[in-house]
Amino acid sequence: xxxxxxxxxxxxxxxxxxxxxxxxxLFLVLPLAAVFAEALxxxxxxxxxxxxxxxTQAATYLTLLVAAIAVPLNLVFGISAAWAVxxxxxxxxxxLITLIDLPFSVSPVVSGLVYVLLFGAKxxxxxxxxxxxxxxxFAVPGIVLATIFVTFPFIARELIPLMQEQGTAEEEAxxxxxxxxxxxxxxxxxxxxxxxxxxxxxxxxARAMGEFGxxxxxxxxxxxLTNTMPLQVEILxxxxxxxxxxxxxxxxxxxxxxxxxxxxxLEWRYGDGLARNHRH
Amino acid sequence: xxxxxLRDSTSIPRTFREPSAxxxxxxxxxFAVSYLSLIVLLPLAVLLAKAGGLGLDxxxxxATTPRVLAALEVSFFISAAAALVNxxxxxIAAWVLVRYEFPGKRLLDAAIDLPFALPTAVAGIALAALYxxxxxxxxxxxxxxxxxxxxxxxxxxxxxxxxMPFVVRTIQPVLQDLDRDVEEAxxxxxxxxxxxxxRVVVPSLLPALLTxxxxxxxxxxxxxxxxxxxxxxxxxxxxxxxxxxVTKLEEFDYAGAAAIAAVMLAISFxxxxxxxxxxxxxxxxxxxx
Numbered sequence: 001x002x003x004x005x006x007x008x009x010x011x012x013x014x015x016x017x018x019x020x021x022x023x024x025x026l027f028l029v030l031p032l033a034a035v036f037a038e039a040l041x042x043x044x045x046x047x048x049x050x051x052x053x054x055x056t057q058a059a060t061y062l063t064l065l066v067a068a069i070a071v072p073l074n075l076v077f078g079i080s081a082a083w084a085v086x087x088x089x090x091x092x093x094x095x096l097i098t099l100i101d102l103p104f105s106v107s108p109v110v111s112g113l114v115y116v117l118l119f120g121a122k123x124x125x126x127x128x129x130x131x132x133x134x135x136x137x138f139a140v141p142g143i144v145l146a147t148i149f150v151t152f153p154f155i156a157r158e159l160i161p162l163m164q165e166q167g168t169a170e171e172e173a174x175x176x177x178x179x180x181x182x183x184x185x186x187x188x189x190x191x192x193x194x195x196x197x198x199x200x201x202x203x204x205x206a207r208a209m210g211e212f213g214x215x216x217x218x219x220x221x222x223x224x225l226t227n228t229m230p231l232q233v234e235i236l237x238x239x240x241x242x243x244x245x246x247x248x249x250x251x252x253x254x255x256x257x258x259x260x261x262x263x264x265x266l267e268w269r270y271g272d273g274l275a276r277n278h279r280h
Numbered sequence: 281x282x283x284x285x286l287r288d289s290t291s292i293p294r295t296f297r298e299p300s301a302x303x304x305x306x307x308x309x310x311f312a313v314s315y316l317s318l319i320v321l322l323p324l325a326v327l328l329a330k331a332g333g334l335g336l337d338x339x340x341x342x343a344t345t346p347r348v349l350a351a352l353e354v355s356f357f358i359s360a361a362a363a364l365v366n367x368x369x370x371x372i373a374a375w376v377l378v379r380y381e382f383p384g385k386r387l388l389d390a391a392i393d394l395p396f397a398l399p400t401a402v403a404g405i406a407l408a409a410l411y412x413x414x415x416x417x418x419x420x421x422x423x424x425x426x427x428x429x430x431x432x433x434x435x436x437x438x439x440x441x442x443x444m445p446f447v448v449r450t451i452q453p454v455l456q457d458l459d460r461d462v463e464e465a466x467x468x469x470x471x472x473x474x475x476x477x478x479r480v481v482v483p484s485l486l487p488a489l490l491t492x493x494x495x496x497x498x499x500x501x502x503x504x505x506x507x508x509x510x511x512x513x514x515x516x517x518x519x520x521x522x523x524x525x526v527t528k529l530e531e532f533d534y535a536g537a538a539a540i541a542a543v544m545l546a547i548s549f550x551x552x553x554x555x556x557x558x559x560x561x562x563x564x565x566x567x568x569x
Contacts, residue, residue: 006463008473013380020376021388023369027441028391030416031406032398038409073315081312088305090297096313102320105548107502108400109522110541113529114323117330122534124326148319172301181303203396210399212505217526230401230505237405237509246409249402256397263397264390277453 035253039246050247058224059232059248062140066215066228067208070147074204078155079197083185086163087171097160103152111149112217115142138220143228146214151204158200161275162193195273199266206259210252324545331542334535342539347515348524352543355521358432359500362439363447363493370447370496371489377448378455392448395441400505407438408510430512435520438506443496450492451485458484487562491555498551502544 007013039047050056081100085093103111117123119136129136136142170192174184190197212230219226227235229248236245267278297305331339342348376382377389395403409415411429413422418429428434458481466476504522512518521544528537 006460006467007379008477016372017376017380017382019369020373024373024388024391026417027444028394030410031403031441032394034406034410034416035402038406077312077315080308081316084305084309084312087302088297088300088309090305090309096316099316099321102324105498105502105552106324107504107522107525107541107544107548109504109525110327110502110544113525113537113541114327116529117534117538118323118326120534122532145319149323152316152320168300168302175301175303184302185304206397210397210402212399212401213503213522216505217529230399233399233401233405234509242409245405249399249405252399252402256394256399256402259397260390260393263393264386 032253032257035246035249038242039250041246042243046243047247047250050241050244053244055224055227056232056236056244056248059227059229060251062143062227063209063229065140066144066147067205069144070151070208071201071205073148074151074155075197075201077152078159078200081156082159082163082193083189085160086166087168100156100160101153103149108150108211108213109217112146112214114149115145115218137218138222139226142218143215143226146218147208147211150211150214151208154204154207155197155200158196158203158275159193161277162196162273163189165276166192193273195266195270196275199263199274199278202259202262202266206255209255327538327541327545330535330538334539338535339539339542342536343543347519348521348540350516351519351521351524352540354432354435354517354519355501356547358435358520359439359443359497362436362443362500363497365436365440366443366447366496367489367493370444370492371451371485373444374448374451374455378452392445395443395445400442400503401509403441404438404506404509407441407506408434411437411510429510430518432511432518434510434512435507435518438510439500439503442503442506443500446495446499447489447492450488450495454485454488487558487565491558491562494551494555494558498548498555501548501551 008016081096084090085096116137118125119129119142120126121130121137123137136145170188171184174188175181179187209228210230211228212234215228216231216234219228219231221227221231221235223235229252233245233248233252236242236248267274271278297309334342343352373392377385377392408429411418411434413419413427413429415429418427421428426433428437462480463476466480467473471479502522504520504526507520508523511520511523513523521540525537525540525544528534528540
């Protein structure tokens, strides 16, 4: 086919390509490069030395702990919600799907605020918690709750469209052949959705470990106790310990890169096992 | 015969859900709805109740104090500007990634999701370092007396970063599925390439573009982490609404924080409605979401 009929002329093509690559380099590549460059500004020794800070280590531990609680809970929720929504017909289903997506359209700050209003010292349940001497806000339970809130939809929204597409015929066949409901789920449904499940867990985990706004509101920023890694980044940065802040950031950026890599791999290799909009 | 009619004509008992051979509805539905209610709905209801305690005129009073009004203005105006920039460059990026072949395309495509994956605090300090007057990009502008970081321009940069994947990722699949035959037809009928692009291709991308822009805008309005490091956070100049919520909370003004949050929720709810409306419209009009 002749040039210019179904594609743009060469100068236009090159201009568009240059604009796109320039824009993406400016907004994607440079910030990422800056994280590593700033972390290594004073040499590898200072960089590695910043990980010896006990507060940074405590923050790393807390981040892992929070993700280890929040991700499995949202996993159980995601599977339950997907089973109920995708395999059955009931009134109010689309409302339920909308409500599951709700946390995505709420500002992270508001996601933290709601728990302060509920459990804070001047919140609705604050006095009651005070009597029991149990702290939620400015303590680890609040951080876990805020993290669950912001990562709430990730796994459900990967599973629901895929399981809706797959229908119920295979499960019905397994049940007819005498399998129990739980066995049907384990041997028929789960293998069908495993890649979408992994995809959702990856995204959920990345957000759980990286959440800043919501966690910042409920954490109280107590060093060594209620600081997650993103909050530790903020504290170090505000103390002008830039190398320290960027050193912790390299770990989080590394997590982001691993997540992106695994995500692209799943889309490329197991695209058929993902919800339709992730198949390239 | 429909299931409902069938149910009426036989002795199958009327149930909430339609009959199915699969087990586990009660357990999974019950758990999902309880968990959703406890984690999301109840806390949001408490927020609305707290804001509602002020009454509509009370919320109005908080929302129209000069400092709050200025913060809402900064948030909405700069979010809209960032969405506009993303509409232009995001479309170009999506076009290039779908239609052209070039080395490194796969890598660039994968990198589009970086703003989703990179923790916002990390993005914030990285952008602040880049655009400060001694940073890689900021130092290019400093000789002309242009300051980017710690001014409203810095907020714009952060919000472009955070919103870009929404625009690219909503346009990309639609562009991919677009039938090339229409473009051929248009060319055959004598249209120039520019006419084909702007009068045939762009109109069919418009719903997706608007959806992506609305998503980017909604995300930008609520964004906190990536903005506060680069914004400078000067009241009346570069203070965003989410930061003001945090400030109110630190002053233990829970009602004031809830009022601002309620205003922001109302606006993101409207954005969500607009997005849904656009999707319904485009599905009807063009047969795809």
